[in-house]
Amino acid sequence: MIKMLDRLLLFLYSVAIGIASIVAIITASGGFSEKWLQDVVTDFTGDVKIVQGSVIGVAIIILLISVRFFVVSVKRDGSSAPSINQRTEHGDIRISVETVENIALKAASRTKGVKDLRARVRVSEAGLGILIRAFVDGEGSIPTLSEEMQRTVSQQIEEATGIPVAEVSVFIANVTQAPTTFKSRVE
Template identity: 50%
Template sequence: MIKILDRLLLFFYSIVIAVVAICTVLYATNVLDRSLLIGTEQWLDNAVIAGAIVIILISLRFFYISIRRDRASNHSIDLRNELGEIHISMETIENLALKAASRVRGVKDLKVKIRVTEAGLELVVRTFVDGETSIPGLTEEVQRQVRDHVTEVTGIPVAGVSVFIANIVQTQSFKSRVE
């Protein structure tokens, strides 16, 4: 809900800033009549002041968003044992999954996405295949290799491994030329 509100504020803010910038350029180039910008009514002055305060508050909100640390995103998984704490980066887990999946014959161009859940890690492996190997057998082997390797090396349970076959890699075949 907060992200939707922030997006709406950003949209409103960008529109207001664009209008103010356009008016400033028109005012500076004498295209806009200067008498229009000088308030003769008290309510108009109050409206301009209120608008300026709103813009300042929105600016402060966006400044806060830009400097705060996002606690929702995990850059590492933290474990604790009797000797102390262990921090395993998501990049390490991704590289372990890539290493395990690349051992399976027939897979090419691997990518891995990781999501941390209550049950453990959920990994999505996106790959191209050579088209020569049975896809159900190949994906099952990838799932097993990735799950076993990541669990064995990190000690973190893997809740599931999904495999997405993006396409088939075209292998180059060279025909021998006989004269």
């Protein structure tokens, strides 16, 4: 309910500021003469004091809305970190996406021949989608290494979190070059 109210206030605020900006631009560029503006106000209300009071009232409302938006923008929400929520018979469990990424990295690092890992987690209705980006040493079969990594990551995440893994995609970014050592030949 509060979010809907904030959206409505933001819409009204945007319209009011937009109209005020257009009027200010036209007035500053000489589009309206001061005498003409006074005549319009007088014809419309009959009294300039009523317009001044109205302008002050609208300005106070816009100031209050500005303060509200400032507070909303600065306030930190405790549940702002992306997480995966599960309901059990004992209550709710929230696991951060960062935790799942770290579990995936730990599992993937157990695969021999893998270097420089990165992990991304997507949450969907079917389960977790894990993307592993890795460099390999190039000494083994890349398909075999990738399948082993997929199996290890999937099993480890499902065991550790209890969340089903829909897919584990492995992206081999490159093959690392092992530093070669040359023996100096002294004659």
